[in-house]
Amino acid sequence: MFSPLRPIYSVAGIREIENTLIPSARPPLMERAGRAAAQDAVRLIMDRPGPILIACGPGNNGGDGFVMARQLAQAGREVVVAFTGAADRLPAEAAKAHADYFAAGGTIVSDLPAAPAHGWALVVDALFGIGLGRPIEGRYASWIQTLNAQPGPRMALDVPSGLDADTGQPLGATFRATHTTTFIALKPGLLTNDGPDYCGEISVQRIDIDAPAWLPARGHAVAPSLFRDQLQPRPRNTHKGIYGDAGILGGNAGMVGAALLAGRAALWLGTGRVYVGLLDGKGPAVDFAHPELMLRRAHALPERLSALAVGPGLGTEGTSASLLSTALERNIPLLLDADALNLSGADPTLKRTLAARIAPTVLTPHPAEAARMLGTDTASVQADRLHAALEIAAQYKALVVLKGCGSIVAAPDGRWFINGTGHPGMASAGMGDVLTGLIVGLLAQGWPAESALIAGVHLHGAAADRLAREGIGPIGLTASETIDAARGVFNGWLIESQRDPRLAGAPVPRAGR
Numbered sequence: 001m002f003s004p005l006r007p008i009y010s011v012a013g014i015r016e017i018e019n020t021l022i023p024s025a026r027p028p029l030m031e032r033a034g035r036a037a038a039q040d041a042v043r044l045i046m047d048r049p050g051p052i053l054i055a056c057g058p059g060n061n062g063g064d065g066f067v068m069a070r071q072l073a074q075a076g077r078e079v080v081v082a083f084t085g086a087a088d089r090l091p092a093e094a095a096k097a098h099a100d101y102f103a104a105g106g107t108i109v110s111d112l113p114a115a116p117a118h119g120w121a122l123v124v125d126a127l128f129g130i131g132l133g134r135p136i137e138g139r140y141a142s143w144i145q146t147l148n149a150q151p152g153p154r155m156a157l158d159v160p161s162g163l164d165a166d167t168g169q170p171l172g173a174t175f176r177a178t179h180t181t182t183f184i185a186l187k188p189g190l191l192t193n194d195g196p197d198y199c200g201e202i203s204v205q206r207i208d209i210d211a212p213a214w215l216p217a218r219g220h221a222v223a224p225s226l227f228r229d230q231l232q233p234r235p236r237n238t239h240k241g242i243y244g245d246a247g248i249l250g251g252n253a254g255m256v257g258a259a260l261l262a263g264r265a266a267l268w269l270g271t272g273r274v275y276v277g278l279l280d281g282k283g284p285a286v287d288f289a290h291p292e293l294m295l296r297r298a299h300a301l302p303e304r305l306s307a308l309a310v311g312p313g314l315g316t317e318g319t320s321a322s323l324l325s326t327a328l329e330r331n332i333p334l335l336l337d338a339d340a341l342n343l344s345g346a347d348p349t350l351k352r353t354l355a356a357r358i359a360p361t362v363l364t365p366h367p368a369e370a371a372r373m374l375g376t377d378t379a380s381v382q383a384d385r386l387h388a389a390l391e392i393a394a395q396y397k398a399l400v401v402l403k404g405c406g407s408i409v410a411a412p413d414g415r416w417f418i419n420g421t422g423h424p425g426m427a428s429a430g431m432g433d434v435l436t437g438l439i440v441g442l443l444a445q446g447w448p449a450e451s452a453l454i455a456g457v458h459l460h461g462a463a464a465d466r467l468a469r470e471g472i473g474p475i476g477l478t479a480s481e482t483i484d485a486a487r488g489v490f491n492g493w494l495i496e497s498q499r500d501p502r503l504a505g506a507p508v509p510r511a512g513r
Contacts, residue, residue, distance in 0.1 A: 007217030008186040034067020036205035040181045050121035051078040057127035058085035063094025065126025066101040125175040127161035135172025144173045156180040168193030191418045192406025222419040227451040231497035243272035244306035244444030251278035255313030258433045262312040265437025277301040307443035311337035312433040333443040335362040345373035360449035361398035421461025425474025
């Protein structure tokens with residue numbers, strides 16, 4: 001469970017590592033990559049007879065494909081290689097891989113052949129990989145369309161051709177893989193935006209390269225190893241005052257449920273006391289489903305809170321802005337969500353006050369809220385989610401999670417993390433409110449802000465994943481159901497952290513906020 005941390009590199013970072021190692025690498029990196037891909041392919045189709053189709057492109061990704069083809073043919077598999085480029089225009093390493101394939105008895109066809117009667121055992125995309133910066137057109141676009149129509153396993157080398165390896169944006173025609181073998185380390189585009197829908201199952205082949213030894217990683221995949229040191233059992237001699245007082249400010253007319261969901265999530269994650277301040281003057285005085293919550297009018301939240309979340313059901317009218325302004329002045333950990341983010345992005349005074357805070361600040365925008373905070377549009381945010389998250393963190397001097405497929409956590413110092421838990425069933429009302437409650441609950445219990453944010457995001461998705469495995473979702477999953485599941489997953493982490501006392505992987509330095 002507490003596996004070593006997995007670094008993530010941009011294309012520029014991967015290129016820097018490659019350029020450092022290529023001159024002296026023995027065996028060459030392309031030989032290592034093609035061999036690793038062949039090994040993955042053998043494991044993938046061990047029980048699938050029939051020929052393998054490898055479509056090779058005009059660059060180094062095609063060279064990986066030639067090496068893979070040679071390795072598979074030497075292992076006794078029938079291989080068909082399609083290559084429409086000119087051998088004399090291939091880069092030097094790819095040209096050598098092409099020549100070695102021919103020297104080993106390989107042959108090439110200039111167009112994709114018709115599938116055999118029983119189909120291909122595997123089709124492999126070795127067309128463009130991470131180097132592509134423009135839409136695929138013409139013959140290669142037609143090839144991708146044909147490859148995507150094949151019913152069996154479809155494997156991409158490094159990154160599905162047509163997918164931007166940095167952003168996860170499809171650039172026109174894009175290969176849709178069931179499996180992706182990526183080399184050296186993960187890339188952000190594999191994990192966020194549309195990347196997961198095109199990559200399928202991902203295998204990281206390090207090809208005997210310890211990437212962080214050559215270039216420290218700014219990005220990592222979220223895993224419990226990042227917050228394992230916070231997973232400590234409680235002493236028997238204890239009381240609720242030790243575990244913090246969390247406040248939730250929101251619940252305007254017609255949106256009381258949002259604040260209650262956040263409060264329940266914080267309560268069920270072990271917060272000592274949870275106060276919910278409602279803006280709706282006709283709101284309830286008690287939550288009969290969970291009377292442990294202490295409901296107040298918004299202006300009557302206690303002064304002494306361990307952490308405060310502002311935003312679930314807040315609205316933007318009436319006293320919302322003044323209440324937010326007062327909250328920003330509090331010297332306690334503060335989480336802003338929903339309309340607290342919209343108000344901050346639209347008001348220069350609130351924005352300056354937010355950026356000037358000394359106490360830890362956590363922001364949890366979805367793409368539309370992120371766009372408002374940056375003064376842009378949702379499409380621009382989604383076009384480069386990592387850049388948007390880092391820009392918000394820098395502008396507002398806060399920890400940020402940009403929610404969505406492959407939620408991105410960004411710190412003001414430029415470090416970032418991508419979360420892989422969760423599923424499409426979480427696209428339902430109230431899920432963001434539950435996430436807010438999970439995070440503020442950990443903040444109230446004294447967790448460092450970065451650990452609380454990362455753990456809350458990971459836990460939120462892991463709870464939904466558990467429910468899906470049990471047949472509760474993905475379709476029809478509700479936010480309320482994830483609260484109970486999150487409690488179960490979290491307690492499971494606590495148990496596992498005591499069973500395996502070894503710290504797997506070096507800790508990542510935390511932000512100062």
